[in-house]
Amino acid sequence: MAAPERIASLSTAPAEWSPSSWQACPQAQQPAYADATELERALAQLSQLPPLVTSWEILSLKRLLAEAAAGERFLLQGGDCAESFDDCSSPLISNRLKVMLQMSLVLVHGLKLPVVRVGRFAGQYAKPRSADSETRDGVTLPSYRGDLVNAAAFTAEARRADPQRLIRGHARSAMTMNFVRALVDGGFADLHHPEYWDLGWVKHSPLQDEYRAMVESIGNSLRFMETLAGEPLGSFQRVDFYTSHEALVLHYEQALTRQVPRQAGWFNLSTHFPWIGMRTAAIDGAHVEYFRGIRNPIAVKIGPSVTPDQLRRLADVLDPEREPGRLTLIHRMGATRIGDALPPLLAAMKASGRTPLWVCDPMHGNTETVGNGVKTRRFENIRGELDSAFDVHAAAGTRLGGVHLELTGENVTECMGGARDLTETDLARAYKSQVDPRLNYEQSLELAMLIVRKRGALQASR
Template identity: 60%
Template sequence: MNQPGHLQDWQPDSWQRKPARQQPVYPDPAALRAVLDQLSQLPPLVSSYEIENLKGQLAAAARGERFLLQGGDCSETFADCQSSIIAGKLKVLLQMSLLIVHDARIPVIRVGRFAGQYAKPRSSDTETRNGQTLPVYRGDLVNRPNFDPDDRTPDPELLLRGYERAALTINFIRALIDGGFADLHHPENWTLNFARPGPVADAYQQRVQAVARAIEFMETLTGGAPIPQLQRVDFFTSHEGLHLLYEQALTRQVPRRTGWYNLGTHFPWIGNRTRDPNGAHVEYFRGIRNPIAVKIGPPITEEELVTLCDLLDPGHEPGRLTLITRFGADRVASALPPLVEALQRRGRRVLWVCDPMHGNTETTASGLKTRRFERILQELETTCEILYQAGLPLAGVHFELSGEDVTECLGGACGLTEADLTRAYRSPVDPRLNYEQSLEMALHLARLLQRRPGARGTRVFVGTNPATQPPSVTDKPLVRT
């Protein structure tokens, strides 16, 4: 079918005429072409119907009628394509969404940062150890982490392995969702076997009990008739569209729809390092019909942001463009307001989403990368306040988190210290919130959302005295002055 007028000059490979950052160099071009030919013939991983459904829900989030919860690993590995690990991440996102829906009274869009997050941007093309220089590890989609010439050489066969792992992950999630895993009648399915008792776990269980009473009441009114909306949820996938040859191979036209869709994921995003308006990533992303996101962090100017919006969403399509802010707790108060005002002056409606993780990374004296819970929360609070003062909703959040019992981020109600980090530090790249920290963050987030413009009246939860809740969970003032 014909392309819209502003895309008449666009094709899935037109990005190749632009400068492309963060792309691996393959030593055997013929082998690479053979793999890409195979990829282009394989079945899509997602459908255009799912993509358009997500776009409609994101349009509602931009109006403050829904909320985007996006989370998962900083970088997936092929070894983590295991049922227990996949189910663990799904459980955490379902539990977080239950807390937000119950406390903030807003429908949640659940998007997993997985089933394709196999490539990572790096600050350098090479790494040197003991006098030997090799290509840097760019994620399992490109090469292998071992510091060895064979392992570090980009291997096109890994593109096929990445596609296969993504397909296995998506199929397992769909089977769980369609099989009743997300049924609100059985939230016990979401329990993690290592979950410890404590204030966060108690707060979560109190919400679960309140939801169970509400369901019993509703089904009593309907004479026991099932309520389909309680038995399953929509669930979508996302990843950074970094490796452009891989993304191009999964970009297809579909019957009875105009344009091209990336059918390797529902919701791809452009990273902060590759958002050059004149670069290859923006050129590729401007042509696909998926809802897309851009990470926005320092350094960025108002003019650059306006240009990005004009390139990526010239038609002001509802739900099309999400801006994921990542400035850090110290910078967000000064950096974000001018950007918000610049788009408001031009009548642009986008989804403002906060990634409070990436701008708050630090390195300990022992060399481990970590993030502090209170700094993550501080950036989230400040972003919320800036948007609310502008009359805008916080449309969503973007977290790096794990369904495993990891010790990678400091603080929170679990009280992780630097001495705890080595106990279960498993991330190959960036530190993630663990299960308990993720739920605690959802509790704080729900309270922030209660103050959103146009929010309906909410209660903390039914049947429990809020005064009895631990200060670290519900009584801590969330907006700093």
């Protein structure tokens, strides 16, 4: 952590900030590029490419997140742990969109609140690693850091940090965003036709009856409202989707940080909603320095090792003006630690007069390695942390305003448990992730239903 003098200078002298000022700070989780000239050429090209999002979309999302912090909306943030270039295909993108739509339908119906839909896609191509290198059979190579940096194959050439991948990452993100926008604008998300979102499992899932009842109830309500209005309600024919990713590779983020006409300041135009991970949240570090100067809404992942004083100082650096919608705090404690670790952090923010958007990530604190060496997560622990999060916030007088999940629209078997009670043996059947285990579409929908039930139970007990 930085000295108090450093923190004060960051929060009170924004004029000293520039998109490249992070380069003078201690850096973590950055690729080691062997050829500086090759990197500069790639960054010069990237800085001239069109942005992926717009400033008005960013400011619109910031307003919605402020409303979520005030209890007027609920944030659903989900998607792949790490996108791959090979998975930039229409079936995978549309299936990911389908499961997000299905989950938001359940949440809107059960919570009686509008849902802010934010995907972990169109840029989630880099991942932090616990070690810089990996050794297999006596051979040591750089770790795989996501397709934005290098490739997963265990060869010297594949593991080389390649600056051209920054250009390819921008292209894949642009293609993903273009397809999502086309689907949404074309009526794919029309509430009149939720059958467009169906995935094959619905016909066989233990959850199908409950989900179908929700769809029918919403359809009946919509038809009733349109009968009263005497015309179709156009606002139900499309929804807004926003993008997010961990802004890890700072050279990439810097190249897409721009000033725009008729707006003050700088915007990260690679995504609507970037976040800082736990490994890169040092107050005097490069990521915090970069994030403090952009106008996007931003999030920070916080774990059980964060102290109340550290969190207060971090909030002062990243959100000195206490701007509504600016700061989201995503806690990821683990099912066994959230009860002890989260209350002091909630109390610290409450005592400081801050009302950030609090979001629960029940995935990352519950990762484990089973007997065959495969990383997995148990659905009961994911559910347990989310249940506890609602309880802890209720006891503290704060509000849990969203959930952050790693999920996919594919029929994978990466997390154990859920409606079909997947076991360790099932993991080998359809384990596809190169990095972290994800909820499949059935487990994702089940979790949305559990959120609704938990929120309802808490409200009934008041």
